[in-house]
Amino acid sequence: MFTNTINMIIRGRFCRRVIILILIFLASFYGTVLFYGDLKIPRVMRLTDLRRCPACYGVTVCPELYSNQIIPDKNDWTNMLFNAKNIYYGYTKSNRRIVLKKLAHDWEFSEFDNKLCKAWKLNKNCHPIDLLNVTGVEKKLEQLVHFNLTVPQVEPRKGLVFCPYSFGIHDFIEPALNNKKTSRNYQSDMINIWTMLSINPEPIVLQVIPKSKGWQVPAYGGVCGRLEIVAYEGQPLSVLGNIHWHRKLIIAKRLLDAAMDFTYKHDRFRFYLMDWSTDNIVVNEKDEITFVDLEDVIVLDKHISPKSDLPDWYKRYFRDDNDPANVFSIENMCKHHLSDHNIYAACHTLGGDNEPFLHPVPVDFQHWAQLSTLLRDCLKGTDRFKTVVLLQRYIAELLTKGSVVGIGSVR
Structure with a gap:
């Protein structure tokens, strides 16, 4: 009797497990059908939320999605079902791998949509299409970036931080406008810009x-609704800790170059990247680096005539060495024409306290003392602008002379 009871319990548990497995399979199967239709034709258009336009990013790549020129990765279907980050992968018809990004969480879109009508002083039951009839969009853009700079006190801030004065935003967005001001589609473009500035300016x-x-950014493919298409640019730096030392130094040099480019390269603006996480910096097979998350960026208009509220504008702002690595002052960066933020962030990525990329060091690398000194000066010294140039030159010299070829074992 006791044996029979045990057997019944075992069979009962087995049946429950079988039923659970069947339910999981059915959920997976129908989930796949939901996103891929007949399992052959992808339905990436379901991701776009086109019904929310013009409160969206635009429609520049919609024809390619409609005609299946961009195909979701069929091996990524579980990610399509369970994806908190709203990041997906796919391919073009020419077999180039791409990334499809919604650029926000679902709850953030819901919060944005709930405030949409009030933000434009429309009826609480308004529809996104009603935004095509609103006025004063240009002024609204200025008010938005001014608010992002001056009002929020809790990090991270949502939307673009543009400084020191908001009126420069119109020159900044010009490359993203598809239609001239005289065009009937200009209003739609401007609402798209406002939406991106509010949700994610990438x-x-x-x-x-x-x-x-x-x-050092991803190749831009376009947008459709609330979906951005960019090229897949490689593996995250965070998974490349054990690569050959020679490759590490190449990547280190390119990180420093990127810090200088974002600070100096553009004729009009500086770009201070707030998120230097090694998950957001990727590397391709040529050891070229790309920053793949550009949501948290401070854009500084360096060609302005400072008013009395910027008495220190022509001075350089040096980050306080006593501040924790992830602490920075947006206010101070925006009140000076030049900041060493990007330089510090690059050096911290390479040699800081939290899993630095240039550690561990090979036992047979004879130049670590000099390189370590330069990294320490970049993190703790009094003039990072000077140190970073010396650091770039020193790494370039090591690579040029072949001083690191064949070095591989680590301490």
Whole structure:
């Protein structure tokens, strides 16, 4: 009797497990059908939220999505079902791998939509299409970036931080406008810009500093609804801790170069990147680096005539060495024409306290003492602008002379 009871319990547990497995399979199967239709034709358009336009990013790449020129990765279907970050992968018809990004969490979109009508002083039951009839959009853009700079006290701030004066935003967004002011589609463009500035400015930034002009950002494919298409640019730096030392130094040099480019390269603006996480810096097979998350960026208009509220504008702002690594002053960066923020961030990524990229050091690398000194000066010294140039030159010299070829074992 006791044996029979045990057998019944075991069979009962087995049946429950079988039922659970069947339910999981059915959920997976129908989930796949939901996103891929007949399992052959992808339905990436479901991700776009086109019904929310013009409160969206634009429609520049919609024809390619409609005609299946961009195909989600079928091996990524579980990610399509369970994806808190709203980041997906796919391919073009030419077999180039791409990333499809919604640029916000679902709850952030919901919060944005709930405030949409009130933000434009429309009826509480308004529809996004009603935004095509609103007035004063240009002024609204200035008010938005001014608010992002001056009002919020809790980090991270949402939307673009543009400083020191908001009126320069119109020159900044020009590369992202598809239609001239006289065009009937200009209003839609401006609402798209306002939406991106409110949710995530990355599509705008990628057009202001495009990869085609040598910037260390993803190649921009376009937008459709609330979906951005960019090129897949490689593996995160965070998973490359055990690569050959020679490659590490190449990447280190390019990180320093990127810090200088974002600070100096553009004729009009400086770009201070707030998130230097090694998950957001990727590396391709040529050891070229790309910053793949450009949501948290301070854009500084360096060609302004300072007013009395900027008495220290022509002075350089040096980050306080006593501040924790992830602490920075937006206010101070925006009150000076030049900050060493990017330089410090690059050096901290390479040699800071939290899992530095240039550690561990190979046992047979004979030049670590000098390199370590330069990194320490970059983190703790009095003039990072000077130190970073010396650091760039020293790493370049090591690579040119072949001083690190064959070095591989670590301490």
